[in-house]
Amino acid sequence: MTTATTSDLAPAVASLLQDDLLAVADTKLVLGNWYTECVMNGRSLPDFATLLGMCTASFGQTRAIYRYLTNFGHDFGALERGRDAGAIRSMELLDEAPVGWEDFLAAVWLGELASWMLLSGFLHNPDRQLAGLAKKVGQESYFHLKYTDGWMRIIGEGAAERATFLRMVEKRLPFALRWFGPAEAADPLHTAGQRDMPIGKIREAFLREIGKAASLVGAPLPTARPASFETSWRPDARRHGPIPAGLWEVVRFKDQELAF
Amino acid sequence: MTENEKRFDRKRERGGTTPRYYEVFARKSSADPLTHVGSVEAPNDDLAQVRAWFVYDQHAWKEMCVVPTDAIVTVTEHGKSAKIKMN
Numbered sequence: 001m002t003t004a005t006t007s008d009l010a011p012a013v014a015s016l017l018q019d020d021l022l023a024v025a026d027t028k029l030v031l032g033n034w035y036t037e038c039v040m041n042g043r044s045l046p047d048f049a050t051l052l053g054m055c056t057a058s059f060g061q062t063r064a065i066y067r068y069l070t071n072f073g074h075d076f077g078a079l080e081r082g083r084d085a086g087a088i089r090s091m092e093l094l095d096e097a098p099v100g101w102e103d104f105l106a107a108v109w110l111g112e113l114a115s116w117m118l119l120s121g122f123l124h125n126p127d128r129q130l131a132g133l134a135k136k137v138g139q140e141s142y143f144h145l146k147y148t149d150g151w152m153r154i155i156g157e158g159a160a161e162r163a164t165f166l167r168m169v170e171k172r173l174p175f176a177l178r179w180f181g182p183a184e185a186a187d188p189l190h191t192a193g194q195r196d197m198p199i200g201k202i203r204e205a206f207l208r209e210i211g212k213a214a215s216l217v218g219a220p221l222p223t224a225r226p227a228s229f230e231t232s233w234r235p236d237a238r239r240h241g242p243i244p245a246g247l248w249e250v251v252r253f254k255d256q257e258l259a260f
Numbered sequence: 261m262t263e264n265e266k267r268f269d270r271k272r273e274r275g276g277t278t279p280r281y282y283e284v285f286a287r288k289s290s291a292d293p294l295t296h297v298g299s300v301e302a303p304n305d306d307l308a309q310v311r312a313w314f315v316y317d318q319h320a321w322k323e324m325c326v327v328p329t330d331a332i333v334t335v336t337e338h339g340k341s342a343k344i345k346m347n
Contacts, residue, residue: 049314
């Protein structure tokens with residue numbers, strides 16, 4: 001059986017593919033750090049274990065994608081620990097630390113779902129290595145999303161918790177929608193046969209998934225407002241500007257200074 | 261109470277005043293029998309599934325399932341000598 005490889009791609013297409021994969025990998029890096037930071041807010045011992053499991057899975061996904069990107073000539077070490085805050089391409093949704101348990105769940109739910117939706121577009125990529133990587137991340141994301149599903153059911157049992165959760169979703173959803181870029185934009189990766197469906201269709205599927213959560217929380221989810229894009233929008237990073245300094249201090253590798 | 265304060269609601273966390281337990285069964289390959297590997301406490305099926313998956317991750321299981329303890333009908337063993345503790 002033959003399979004396409006990264007060397008078969010036109011330079012412009014290869015560049016766009018790397019951009020998207022790096023955005024997913026960096027988002028997983030930040031999600032992993034969110035789980036690390038919030039693990040002691042778990043509600044029980046099994047919850048701690050679950051958050052730690054999701055933390056290590058997220059870091060594993062980050063490294064697996066970085067490793068795949070070496071096919072394009074990237075240096076793994078440089079990707080993992082050789083970049084500054086301006087080069088990290090994580091989802092803007094995760095820039096702001098959670099203000100409470102409901103906000104934490106709203107943010108990681110939207111972050112996990114949006115990053116998985118984007119990566120799911122490569123499930124049938126001509127490069128079997130990338131398709132397999134997407135499938136593996138999908139298998140792990142299933143459990144991460146099941147965690148938030150379970151908590152949404154509990155949140156739905158309390159009026160105050162539900163109201164807080166819905167307010168947090170309303171606050172963070174526009175940032176999740178930005179991740180998919182301007183709605184009317186063409187999708188060269190789909191045209192080139194690299195993405196299974198246009199990014200606009202994936203965005204629509206993301207919104208449908210959001211709507212399904214109504215049965216979990218017992219109330220309709222906030223209506224998505226059109227995402228706004230400023231002049232500082234970086235289409236290659238799927239975000240505006242660099243990540244905040246405070247987040248960078250959390251996610252940057254510190255092993256060299258810890259060694260002294 | 262502000263949103264920044266950590267709140268404990270044992271009833272909500274445990275899914276009721278009485279803790280709900282699930283027994284976890286798994287097997288490594290299709291040739292292996294489904295074996296009892298442990299138990300988890302969870303307020304609902306979704307969290308039971310994900311907690312079992314991450315707590316009992318010592319093997320790359322081919323199959324894993326959880327069973328609410330209150331759905332198990334014991335045939336012989338009861339009390340302290342039982343492998344699966346009934347409420």
